[in-house]
Amino acid sequence: MLLEKATVLSNKQIRPDYWQLGLHAPQIAAQAQPGQFMMVTAADSYDPFLKRPMGINIIDPKSGFIRIIYLVLGRGTKLLTKLRENMEIDLLGPLGNSWKVEESCRRALIMGGGSGVATLLPLARELFYRRVKVDVILGARSKDYLSCADEFADYGSVIYATIDGSAGYKGLATDIYPDDIRYDMVYACGPMKMMEKVVHLSRKHQIRCQVSLEENMGCGYGVCMGCICSVREPDGHVVYKRICKDGPVFNGEEVFW
Amino acid sequence: MVDLRLQFAGIQLKNPLLTASGTCGYGRELAQLFDLSILGGICVKGTTLEPRLGNPPPRIMETAGGLLNSVGLQNPGVEKVIEEEMPFLRQFDTAVVVNIAGHQEDDYRLLAERLDSVPGIAALEVNISCPNVKNGGMAFGTQPATAARITTLVRQATSLPVIVKLSPNVTDIGEIAKAVEAAGADCVSLINTLMGMTIDIEKRRPFLANITGGLSGPALKPVALRMVWQTYRAVSIPIIGMGGICNAMDAIEFMLAGASAFQIGAAAFHNPLAAPDILADLTQWLDTHGVAKISDIIGEAQC
Numbered sequence: 120m121l122l123e124k125a126t127v128l129s130n131k132q133i134r135p136d137y138w139q140l141g142l143h144a145p146q147i148a149a150q151a152q153p154g155q156f157m158m159v160t161a162a163d164s165y166d167p168f169l170k171r172p173m174g175i176n177i178i179d180p181k182s183g184f185i186r187i188i189y190l191v192l193g194r195g196t197k198l199l200t201k202l203r204e205n206m207e208i209d210l211l212g213p214l215g216n217s218w219k220v221e222e223s224c225r226r227a228l229i230m231g232g233g234s235g236v237a238t239l240l241p242l243a244r245e246l247f248y249r250r251v252k253v254d255v256i257l258g259a260r261s262k263d264y265l266s267c268a269d270e271f272a273d274y275g276s277v278i279y280a281t282i283d284g285s286a287g288y289k290g291l292a293t294d295i296y297p298d299d300i301r302y303d304m305v306y307a308c309g310p311m312k313m314m315e316k317v318v319h320l321s322r323k324h325q326i327r328c329q330v331s332l333e334e335n336m337g338c339g340y341g342v343c344m345g346c347i348c349s350v351r352e353p354d355g356h357v358v359y360k361r362i363c364k365d366g367p368v369f370n371g372e373e374v375f376w
Numbered sequence: 377m378v379d380l381r382l383q384f385a386g387i388q389l390k391n392p393l394l395t396a397s398g399t400c401g402y403g404r405e406l407a408q409l410f411d412l413s414i415l416g417g418i419c420v421k422g423t424t425l426e427p428r429l430g431n432p433p434p435r436i437m438e439t440a441g442g443l444l445n446s447v448g449l450q451n452p453g454v455e456k457v458i459e460e461e462m463p464f465l466r467q468f469d470t471a472v473v474v475n476i477a478g479h480q481e482d483d484y485r486l487l488a489e490r491l492d493s494v495p496g497i498a499a500l501e502v503n504i505s506c507p508n509v510k511n512g513g514m515a516f517g518t519q520p521a522t523a524a525r526i527t528t529l530v531r532q533a534t535s536l537p538v539i540v541k542l543s544p545n546v547t548d549i550g551e552i553a554k555a556v557e558a559a560g561a562d563c564v565s566l567i568n569t570l571m572g573m574t575i576d577i578e579k580r581r582p583f584l585a586n587i588t589g590g591l592s593g594p595a596l597k598p599v600a601l602r603m604v605w606q607t608y609r610a611v612s613i614p615i616i617g618m619g620g621i622c623n624a625m626d627a628i629e630f631m632l633a634g635a636s637a638f639q640i641g642a643a644a645f646h647n648p649l650a651a652p653d654i655l656a657d658l659t660q661w662l663d664t665h666g667v668a669k670i671s672d673i674i675g676e677a678q679c
Contacts, residue, residue, distance in 0.1 A: 120405075120409065121409070122409070122648060122649060165441050165442075165593070165594040165622060165646065166440055166594075167438060168438060168441060168442055168443060168593050168594065168642070168645070168646055169438050169443060169645055169646065170645070195438075211648055334433060334434065335434055335436045335437060335438075336436065337436045337443060337642075338399075338644065338645040338648070339645075340405050340648065341401060341404075342399060342400050342401040342406065342644065342645075343398070343399060343436070343445065343447070343645060344398075344401075344421075344430065344435070344447045344450045345435045345436030345445055345447060346433070346435075346436065347430070347433050347450070348433065358429065359430060359433075359450060364405070
């Protein structure tokens with residue numbers, strides 16, 4: 120974890136509500152692992168007061184390039200859209216744990232929905248380079264909202280589900296969970312309801328899965344205890360864990376939905 | 377260069393900046409960003425007798441110029457703090473203040489007794505002002521008689537300096553401060569968070585699962601400063617001021633209003649390096665203004 124002043128390389132709208140921010144942040148790029156995130160703010164005043172957690176979409180340690188894709192939701196993210204090339208921005212990162220890729224993993228399923236898709240791209244790349252066969256299912260409202268579909272295709276086979284049927288299957292990503300493939304691991308990031316369903320389906324097929332959770336954050340680095348989720352300990356006790364520090368990636372089975 | 381050292385209420389500080397309870401955990405995360413030994417002190421997360429799960433999520437919501445939280449004193453309990461956190465904290469040359477919180481009055485006595493002989497503790501901060509717990513917490517800090525009773529229990533159970541952390545959710549903070557002073561408090565710290573609320577208008581439901589939460593951040597600062605000034609006029613024991621301090625100018629205001637030292641809290645969410653940044657700017661301001669000793673500015677606002 121470190122604070123870095125990054126330079127904005129590009130900042131553009133890529134889809135309705137979604138923007139893509141390219142940054143030169145060599146120190147964070149050198150350390151970040153797939154699944155980790157950063158705390159980002161474009162405000163140079165005390166209002167909005169908090170930084171925003173942002174998943175990392177591309178990490179290139181060689182060139183120091185970092186890319187994030189963000190959904191414009193409120194004042195904090197609206198301010199991010201004002202960033203222009205060569206402006207500077209404070210980053211805190213890399214934060215949290217990362218996706219776990221086991222040596223024995225030969226075939227993996229990635230399931231992404233909504234804004235959660237972005238953080239799965241570095242994972243797909245990692246799996247690809249570790250010679251894991253990757254299937255990707257991406258879910259979105261409509262064709263316009265499908266994130267990074269072409270880029271995922273570089274690392275594995277990609278299928279889509281859209282609510283309105285404008286691309287791929289008409290329905291939810293979880294509707295097309297492949298019943299007949301024996302994956303070594305399922306990775307999911309998206310709306311809570313989707314991830315809960317993925318955990319349920321994986322359990323049914325006796326496949327382990329990892330999920331990346333999202334929550335409002337105060338600090339992003341583990342001091343405020345604001346962003347917690349319920350986790351079942353091995354002894355059956357339910358405890359609260361910090362999504363920012365103990366997560367954001369959890370074993371699907373331990374999350375108490 | 378200005379002398380930042382302070383000595384009051386049996387506490388020695390290398391400078392007036394402490395990190396506030398509940399905003400710095402037990403120091404482990406901040407230690408990755410800077411050397412904790414630069415701090416005047418660190419007030420650890422509110423510690424209870426037994427481990428505490430805290431309140432259900434969502435617990436955090438940003439508001440104009442600050443945030444509401446309803447964490448509810450999630451902590452591993454005093455035994456784990458002594459076993460696992462104190463050895464870590466003892467590595468640093470800084471005053472470690474353990475913040476203690478109870479569900480019932482006797483908890484405070486038991487906590488103070490248990491911590492009395494633990495090495496490396498500079499003082500106890502008695503939390504009678506947490507707005508996010510149903511039993512105890514703020515309920516103890518809004519009545520002068522109960523506030524005084526708890527202060528007496530702690531005072532009798534420990535030889536450590538006793539700082540009582542006061543709630544702003546009262547009509548007259550001076551009255552509470554006087555009561556704890558008379559009961560043997562060595563120092564008061566104020567303010568804890570101001571109780572607030574925020575509603576999701578689409579869902580027609582409060583954003584926080586706990587419904588209400590404590591407001592912190594710069595939005596709180598004028599209220600906190602006013603209460604420090606009121607308390608300074610009401611009691612003769614030293615005051616540690618806090619509430620929305622985000623930069624050195626804020627900190628100087630608190631000291632001019634009567635605080636002998638100050639704590640920074642939510643500022644570390646906005647800027648994780650708030651502590652080193654404020655210390656550097658504070659030193660520069662005092663030097664530029666020809667202040668020889670930091671203690672020279674305490675209570676110097678001409679009102």
